[in-house]
Amino acid sequence: MSTTPAIEIHELSKSFGRVRALDGLSLSVQPGEIRGFLGPNGAGKSTTLRVLLGLLRADAGSARLFGGEVWRDAVKLHQRIAYVPGDVSLWPNLTGGECIDYLARLGGRADKRRLKARKAELLERFELDPRKKTRTYSKGNRQKVALVAAFLADAELYVLDEPTSGLDPLMESVFTGYVREAGAAGKSVLLSSHILSEVEKVCDTVTIIRNGKDVESGTLEELRHLTRTSVSAVVGADPSALAALPGVHDLATTAFAGATRVTFDTDNAQIGAVLTALTALEVRSLSATPPSLEDLFMRHYGDVLDSGTAAASGSPEGAKGAGAR
Incomplete structure (x- = not known):
């Protein structure tokens, strides 16, 4: 390679x-x-x-x-390369299959037998009827034509x-x-x-x-x-000492029936020490949820989303509105 x-x-x-x-x-x-x-x-x-x-x-x-x-x-x-845009325009008087064949020919692929088998597989998986004129297609079906053509291209x-x-x-x-x-x-x-x-x-x-x-x-x-990782636990002992641990944030407790539910976020670098401290608190249940991509994304865009201006960041794409990317 x-x-x-x-x-x-x-x-x-x-x-x-x-x-x-x-x-x-x-x-x-x-x-x-x-x-x-x-x-x-x-x-x-x-x-x-x-x-x-x-x-x-x-x-x-x-x-x-x-x-x-x-x-x-x-x-x-x-x-x-193969390219798929987010808003596909096709030749309205061609069928979906004709568009796919034309795009395949533009790519210069020579193995016709392989292309035929691969095309049949892609059409079946994407549930696309290639016999219809593309002017009758919904946005989703136009998108499928582009995806079939792209994955056909190898x-x-x-x-x-x-x-x-x-x-x-x-x-x-x-x-x-x-x-x-x-x-x-x-x-x-x-x-x-x-x-x-x-x-x-x-x-x-x-x-x-x-x-x-x-x-x-x-x-x-x-x-x-x-x-950070989000931690939720039910413990039998007093969890107040957790608040003083390095890397523990937003500690909240709820007492019930002789136990306490504790929730907090912890810096990933400190999670080992925090979980060790938890084990001394008579843990009855525990869940730790690692950060998601959404959490990471929100670190950079939370302020924009909160202000309701995510689509107006100052570029010409933002000025085009919701259809721009």
Whole structure:
């Protein structure tokens, strides 16, 4: 397997007039890596992907796919990638199957027998009727056409921008299965999404973007060490001494029937010492919930969500409204 990164972005900047959409963004995706790219509408995700696809030219910084420069080498690089946008437009007078076949031919895939079997499998799994004209398709069915075409392509890199928009939960599950399959086969995936559970299910690594800057990157396990674990326990002894322990936050107690329920958050670096102290308190039940991706995300966006301005972060994408990413 090649050691050249599938994606390598360094200090990328892009402005539209006075609005700075990307502000020194850095990001990399290694061969076989599935990276989540997180941020609400207007954070700069779609601008980043358009630069990667050679649709926009960056003002500063560098963006490379497989070592090639995304603007200069766009035509050659596009033969190695598959892209799914969050809002798919299709040729209205073609059937879904004809659109898929056309997109497959554009990719130059030669093994027709393999393509036929793979296409039949994908159509069945995504429950898509390929005989209907695409003008009759719902948004979800248009999305399915793009996903079938992408996973049919056997690309080296999948660039997915809100790919499950319009899909029901069952189809989202089918999608995550194919993403996992791609990663297991050594393919690289960049999954741009604001659905945290989707990213948490399939991604090896995550980059969180805010106002065009990467504010957190790493594996999910690495990033979880930056947050706290929630602990709930029922104990028989007085738990008040827990409040004085390093790393214990927001301790609350409720007494009942000769026992006390205690809840608190603890810094992950201190959890071993805290749980040791708990064992001396006649523990009758205990649960410890590790931080979720949502907890991590809220560290960077809780203030925006509280103020009700998550879709207006100042980039042109935010100005477009809910349909922008």
